[in-house]
Amino acid sequence: MSGPSTYEPKTGIEKWLDSRLPIVRFSQDTMINFPTPKNLNYWYTFGGILSLILVVQIVTGIVLAMHYVAHVDYAFESVQRIRRDVPWGWMIQYIHANGASMFFLAVYLHMFRGLYYGSYKAPREILWILGVVIFLLMMATAFMGYVLPWGQMSYWGAVVITNLFGALPIIGETITTWLWGGFSVDNPTLNRFFSLHYLLPFAIAGVVALHVWALHVPGNNNPTGVSVKSGKDTVPFHPYYTVKDGFALLLFFILFAVFVFYMPDILGHADNYIPADPLVTPSHIVPEWYFLPFYAILRAIPDKLMGVLAMFASIGVLFILPWLDTSRVRSMRYRPVMRWFFLIFVGACLLLGYCGGQNPEGWVLHASRLATVYYFAYFLLILPIVGLIETPKPRPASIADSIHGDRGKPRSDTAATPAPAE
Amino acid sequence: MSEPSRRDFIYIAAGAAAAAGGALTLWPFIDQMNPAADTLALASTEVDLSQVTEGQQITVMWRGKPVFVRHRTPAEIEEARSVDVSGLRDPATDQERLVPLSGGEYQPQFLIMVGICTHLGCVPLGNRSGDYDGWFCPCHGSHYDTAGRIRKGPAPKNLEVPGYEYLSDTVVKIG
Numbered sequence: 001m002s003g004p005s006t007y008e009p010k011t012g013i014e015k016w017l018d019s020r021l022p023i024v025r026f027s028q029d030t031m032i033n034f035p036t037p038k039n040l041n042y043w044y045t046f047g048g049i050l051s052l053i054l055v056v057q058i059v060t061g062i063v064l065a066m067h068y069v070a071h072v073d074y075a076f077e078s079v080q081r082i083r084r085d086v087p088w089g090w091m092i093q094y095i096h097a098n099g100a101s102m103f104f105l106a107v108y109l110h111m112f113r114g115l116y117y118g119s120y121k122a123p124r125e126i127l128w129i130l131g132v133v134i135f136l137l138m139m140a141t142a143f144m145g146y147v148l149p150w151g152q153m154s155y156w157g158a159v160v161i162t163n164l165f166g167a168l169p170i171i172g173e174t175i176t177t178w179l180w181g182g183f184s185v186d187n188p189t190l191n192r193f194f195s196l197h198y199l200l201p202f203a204i205a206g207v208v209a210l211h212v213w214a215l216h217v218p219g220n221n222n223p224t225g226v227s228v229k230s231g232k233d234t235v236p237f238h239p240y241y242t243v244k245d246g247f248a249l250l251l252f253f254i255l256f257a258v259f260v261f262y263m264p265d266i267l268g269h270a271d272n273y274i275p276a277d278p279l280v281t282p283s284h285i286v287p288e289w290y291f292l293p294f295y296a297i298l299r300a301i302p303d304k305l306m307g308v309l310a311m312f313a314s315i316g317v318l319f320i321l322p323w324l325d326t327s328r329v330r331s332m333r334y335r336p337v338m339r340w341f342f343l344i345f346v347g348a349c350l351l352l353g354y355c356g357g358q359n360p361e362g363w364v365l366h367a368s369r370l371a372t373v374y375y376f377a378y379f380l381l382i383l384p385i386v387g388l389i390e391t392p393k394p395r396p397a398s399i400a401d402s403i404h405g406d407r408g409k410p411r412s413d414t415a416a417t418p419a420p421a422e
Numbered sequence: 423m424s425e426p427s428r429r430d431f432i433y434i435a436a437g438a439a440a441a442a443g444g445a446l447t448l449w450p451f452i453d454q455m456n457p458a459a460d461t462l463a464l465a466s467t468e469v470d471l472s473q474v475t476e477g478q479q480i481t482v483m484w485r486g487k488p489v490f491v492r493h494r495t496p497a498e499i500e501e502a503r504s505v506d507v508s509g510l511r512d513p514a515t516d517q518e519r520l521v522p523l524s525g526g527e528y529q530p531q532f533l534i535m536v537g538i539c540t541h542l543g544c545v546p547l548g549n550r551s552g553d554y555d556g557w558f559c560p561c562h563g564s565h566y567d568t569a570g571r572i573r574k575g576p577a578p579k580n581l582e583v584p585g586y587e588y589l590s591d592t593v594v595k596i597g
């Protein structure tokens with residue numbers, strides 16, 4: 001919550017600086033004294049984790065760019081050289097490649113957290129939308145990064161994804177030619193992807209700054225969804241959440257290290273160890289795991305244009321989500337009906353992820369169609385309707401009450417009859 | 423509302439000039455991504471058809487794309503001609519998929535097409551594969567017949583016939 005600043009410069013130099021560039025005051029207010037709800041659980045640690053992974057990707061990426069050659073004749077070899085010959089190249093390359101997966105793992109958990117606790121609702125709509133923008137930029141960055149090693153999956157992934165734009169009527173072909181800089185995915189394409197892959201993470205960093213700014217105006221949401229009422233509901237960010245976030249970060253980075261050091265290729269695809277060949281399509285093209293749900297939506301629909309539109313719409317719908325949910329109650333803890341639909345939604349996303357990796361035939365095709373329908377129904381039908389007809393459970397009067405007792409006192413604006421809150 | 427003043431006019435004129443100037447400046451930065459002159463110059467490829475025996479298919483590169491040159495058997499040609507064209511997703515007769523010799527007569531045994539699936543750009547498998555004995559794209563399951571027409575699966579169009587001409591009975595220039 002951005003309130004009056006509590007920072008008091010003590011030494012002469014701090015006072016001098018504070019009246020010129022109040023950077024110490026800014027850090028104190030945003031990272032040290034920042035009043036944070038005292039009931040945040042571990043689902044709230046992924047924001048911090050994500051920030052650190054972004055730094056890791058940028059640092060390892062800058063190192064890789066010192067050795068990588070963005071040319072169709074040398075790209076594959078140069079990545080192999082990084083892995084074999086460059087001092088520590090193997091480690092840095094594997095950190096970067098697996099870092100992308102860790103990034104998406106964390107961002108998906110972060111997003112599901114937001115969906116469950118209603119963090120997209122007023123007054124956090126802009127915060128949520130900026131998050132979706134970051135997600136889109138991440139997808140673009142990861143896609144273009146995956147093209148750089150110029151293996152078979154890199155090449156054919158680039159072909160399939162750029163061809164998606166060819167589905168647009170009339171302008172489709174002009175756009176794909178423009179994206180490629182030629183008549184097929186080729187050297188100009190690789191060059192521009194490298195340029196943009198270097199650029200976009202810094203664009204992400206910029207949007208992250210806006211995202212955090214938009215967070216610090218209303219302050220954190222919390223597992224009860226009840227707004228902060230008084231100082232009794234909060235604790236200062238430091239040391240309470242620096243330590244909690246730090247602990248979660250450690251655990252997460254242990255997982256990250258397990259991938260990097262013990263199974264660095266398990267999330268990748270063997271075909272990407274074959275140099276790109278424009279004449280031979282691998283028999284089974286699959287994107288990286290984090291794109292599989294969207295790939296499943298694309299393939300669930302038998303029409304090319306409709307499939308492409310559905311895939312883009314599946315992300316587009318997230319932008320209008322704040323206005324689709326009609327319930328006044330934020331947290332699904334107090335939404336006995338919606339909570340089940342949410343769990344099914346998580347299941348549908350996982351099912352889509354599974355189907356995206358299989359051949360779209362037989363039951364897999366039916367399952368991906370069913371899950372696609374549910375995905376859209378969740379946002380466009382279930383959230384608007386259930387919000388209107390569901391009777392929420394009584395919410396605690398405040399965050400402090402939810403922890404220290406005084407349970408059962410319903411909020412005055414709750415329609416439900418008094419009953420003990422959970 | 424009061425009468426528009428001279429100042430309003432200056433605001434609007436200045437804003438419009440800045441917007442138009444901005445758009446004009448943007449254009450070179452967008453257009454630079456289009457194919458460069460040297461890319462455009464790599465335009466044509468010549469193929470000697472006498473190397474391709476009956477029932478065989480060769481693949482040549484043209485503008486970075488594979489082009490299929492297939493010497494069809496009489497049975498394949500017959501299969502392609504017996505189809506009721508009106509029921510097709512992208513209707514075309516077998517002859518419409520060919521280019522005549524300079525004299526006007528056709529060589530129906532030679533089928534020349536860009537070897538790129540019109541769905542999302544994979545290279546379909548040849549040698550009479552798929553449900554219609556032509557090409558089959560394994561990426562998302564598109565089936566093409568012996569004239570390269572889309573018959574089943576997500577692809578919207580027939581395999582593209584590139585612009586080409588017969589330089590002689592046995593030499594073709596693509597592009």
Ligand code: HEM
Nearest residue numbers: 057058061062064065068097100141142145146148149201
């Ligand atoms: C948002 C952050 C980023 C993500 C999600 C990301 C993702 C990726 C991915 C998935 C790959 C393919 C790795 C493989 O399969 O081997 C890659 C490669 C690469 N990235 Fe990034 N990247 C990010 C930031 C950066 C930055 C900031 C730079 C440079 C300043 C960079 C430079 C490179 C280079 C040179 C390669 C090619 C070498 C290789 O394949 O390892 N990346 N990136």
Ligand code: FES
Nearest residue numbers: 539541542559562
């Ligand atoms: S690219 Fe051929 S079926 Fe999708």
